[in-house]
Amino acid sequence: MSRVNSRLRPFGATIFAEMTRLAVAHNAVNLGQGAPDFDGPEFVKEAAIRAIRDGRGQYARMTGLPELTAAIAQRFERTTGIQVAPDEQVVVTCGCTEAIVNSMLGLLEPGDEVVLFEPFYDSYPAAVAMAGGIAKVVTLHAPDFRIDEEALRRAISPKTKLLLVNSPHNPSGHMLDDAERNILARVAVEHDLIVLSDEVYEELFYEQAHRSLAIEPELRDRTIVLSSLGKSFSFTGWKVGWAIGPSALVAAVRAAHQFTTFCAPTPLQVAAAAALQAPDSYFTEFRADYRARRDHLAQGLRASGLIPIIPEGSYFILADHSAFGFDDDFAFCRFLVEKVGVAAIPPGAFYVNKQHARSLARFAFCKQDATLNAAIERLASLGSILANEKRDAR
Ligand SMILES: Cc1ncc(COP(=O)(O)O)c(C=O)c1O
CATH class of the missing domain: 3.90.1150.10 (Aspartate Aminotransferase, domain 1)
Structure with a gap:
């Protein structure tokens, strides 16, 4: 049994x-x-090896090593134009997967509903379930996998707290266009929803540059952006991820993070800070x-x-x-x-x-x-x- x-x-x-x-x-x-x-890349590996040799083997600050949260904030400003306070608005996690689950654990009350767009990364519904939430699924249809406003509205109820969005999208490779971004902004504002924006593939775009959802003025105060080192630097096994957002929302992610993993591995955080300072x-x-x-x-x-x-x-x-x-x-x-x-x-x-x-x-x-x-x-x-x-x- x-x-x-x-x-x-x-x-x-x-x-x-x-x-x-x-x-x-x-x-x-x-x-x-x-x-x-x-x-x-070698320079990132060398930074990790150096950090281990230099004795950086103890717990990091719970919210993330200061040098890494600063590098995350700097890179975010470079790609979005948005300034965030690294000590208030960033938390470093063990991969984006931990950021997803801790967002759910930190934000949801039991019975709260979360809208997921299928196809989705397979940890999403499990993360919602672990937090006692209820997943409501909206289907994106092949071949274009675009968000349909009516279908999204049908999935929303008075219990909806959160929309979880992923762009660039696994598995379709679709990237949200302006019309979809407007739909998300309209619906999120109308129903006072939090948006969790999984942007782990942010550096992997081929037609047009990725634009974080947080760039939308209506969404900035209600969006948590999630990303990680794994995809952008080909170190999926290092599991260094992060969440960036308004301090009240990030505080909720931190509240769960301090009791799940507390911190990501210190030498890998040192190396992640070096990675994020890579030249264009x-x-x-x-x-x-x-x-x-x-x-x-x-x-x-x-x-x-x-x-x-x-x-x-x-x-x-x-x-x-x-x-x-x-x-x-x-x-x-x-x-x-x-x-x-x-x-x-x-x-x-x-x-x-x-x-x-x-x-x-x-x-x-x-x-x-x-x-x-x-x-x-x-x-x-x-x-x-x-x-x-x-x-x-x-
Ligand atoms: C959409 C999406 N989000 C999150 C993750 C997990 O990221 P990490 O390995 O940083 O936990 C993946 C990994 O495949 C993914 O495809």
């Missing part, structure tokens, strides 16, 4: 663990999990590398007969597999990992209403050229492997 409590029982194990297990079992090229298969050329090159990877994988997916939805941001591509006649996304991804030797994620994992994901698969392109080339080579035989399977089954 399961001893997992009723709040967490519905969530089970994450799909990433299962797809990684299958990828290993079938010696597949893993484009499943969104973790780079290359290391982050770092970010320009970073994006150029990723744009090349995106275009390369999109071309390979297209050549295999899949139909990629080209992402404006993030490091994922959703592709439509309906031409191949599988029942759903899980069936397709299972075939792909077992028979073709490429692991992708069935995006049903990011939906409550899983039928919307049936024709899609998510591929991560945060991979070395050799990995992408190997995947593309294998994907090229997708059609013929499937035809052989069907012939043998007859």
Whole structure:
């Protein structure tokens, strides 16, 4: 009998663990999990090593090392033009994941409702549940994944406290446009909602520059911006994240943070401060590398007969597999990992209403050229492997 409590029982194990297990079992090229298969920059690693050698091995200040909260505030001002007080308006967490859960734990009363847009990063509904909140889900539809104002309004009730938004978006790569930003501002003001803006892919944009939701004047006083080192510096395993916002909202996140992890690892915070002071050329090159990877994988997916939805941001591509006649996304991804030797994620994992994901698969392109080339080579035989399977089954 399961001893997992009723709040967490519905969530089970994450799909990433299962797809990684299958990828290993079938010696597949893993484009499943969104973790780079290359290391982050040397100057950041050196800063961490130096911090360890220098004896910076004790707890950091609960709200974040002063040098890191200052660097976060500086970078935020550089990208948004908004000045924040590092001692009041920033908190450093163990990855964005902790910032998400501590926002819920610090802000929600039991029974408060939180609007989530599906497909969503899979920790969102679990974080809401852990805090005793209730998730209300609004579906974003392929291929453009834009917010529909009517659908959003239908999800709102007098109990709604918070909207959780993610742009650039995992898994679709969509970035909120002006019309969607206006919808969010209108609805949030009208219903006096807090907005949690997950911007972990803030440095990964390919068409237009990312603009934080906090830039919207109506949203600034009600928005917490979440981000982390993991995606922007290719250190997903370091788990250094942060929340930035009005001091009253950040105080709520801190209230939970002090009793969950208290602080993120000190030497990694030292290195994160160095990372955030990287010159503009770092970010320009970073994006150029990723744009090349995106275009390369999109071309390979297209050549295999899949139909990629080209992402404006993030490091994922959703592709439509309906031409191949599988029942759903899980069936397709299972075939792909077992028979073709490429692991992708069935995006049903990011939906409550899983039928919307049936024709899609998510591929991560945060991979070395050799990995992408190997995947593309294998994907090229997708059609013929499937035809052989069907012939043998007859
Ligand atoms: C949208 C989104 N938010 C948050 C996270 C987690 O970030 P971190 O690793 O910093 O906890 C991820 C990781 O994949 C993500 O895709």
